[in-house]
Amino acid sequence: MHAIFSKIIRQFVLTAMGLAAFFCASNIGAGAQQNALAAEGKEQPYAIEYYYKAKWGHAEEFLALFKKNHYPVLKKETELGRMLKVSMTVPRYHTTEDGRWDYRVTIVFKNAAIANDNFDSSALIKQLFPDQENYKKEEQRRFEILEAHWDLPIKDLDLDAR
Numbered sequence: 492m493h494a495i496f497s498k499i500i501r502q503f504v505l506t507a508m509g510l511a512a513f514f515c516a517s518n519i520g521a522g523a524q525q526n527a528l529a530a531e532g533k534e535q536p537y538a539i540e541y542y543y544k545a546k547w548g549h550a551e552e553f554l555a556l557f558k559k560n561h562y563p564v565l566k567k568e569t570e571l572g573r574m575l576k577v578s579m580t581v582p583r584y585h586t587t588e589d590g591r592w593d594y595r596v597t598i599v600f601k602n603a604a605i606a607n608d609n610f611d612s613s614a615l616i617k618q619l620f621p622d623q624e625n626y627k628k629e630e631q632r633r634f635e636i637l638e639a640h641w642d643l644p645i646k647d648l649d650l651d652a653r
Contacts, residue, residue, distance in 0.1 A: 536575055537603040540643045541596040549636040550593045556633040557594070560626060565598065567615050575599045592639075606644075 545553040565577045576599040582592065600606035620626035634640075 535602060537600045537606045538645050539598050539600070539606060540645055541598065542592045542639075542641050542643065543594045543596070543637060544592045544639040545594075546636050546638045553633060553636050554594065556629055560620070560629050560633065563619050564612055564615055565596075567619065568610070568612070573601060573605050573610065575601060 543553065543557075562577070565574065568574050569577055576597075578597050580595045580597070585591065598606075616626065617623065
């Protein structure tokens with residue numbers, strides 16, 4: 492019985508050590524990935540696609556609120572040089588409900604570091620929208636009518652590269 496107990500403990504310790512090594516390597520890998528991203532992003536534009544899926548019947552209301560309250564902030568950040576381009580697309584046809592999205596906003600940032608710097612836009616928002624109570628109410632409504640939202644960083648792939 493003692494031999495079985497010792498074997499179980501030994502297996503438990505080896506498993507715990509293996510998991511610890513895995514998580515340590517994962518953290519090191521994540522840090523290396525962030526460093527590589529930062530190095531890659533210093534000179535390269537960095538694009539993120541933002542997908543919005545409105546509740547049925549609310550897509551136009553979402554668009555009106557987006558253009559009124561969020562797009563001016565994005566334009567201001569473009570004027571500041573943080574972003575190179577902001578564009579919006581809509582699907583020409585429909586898809587299945589699980590794959591449906593109503594609007595895709597593509598933002599091309601100056602680089603990856605800027606895209607991930609946790610920029611505080613509150614000063615811009617206060618400047619652009621003096622009636623903060625109404626602004627907050629409308630932004631709350633914009634998100635209430637969303638069914639789903641997701642962000643997807645993208646990169647170009649050189650098909651001619653080896």
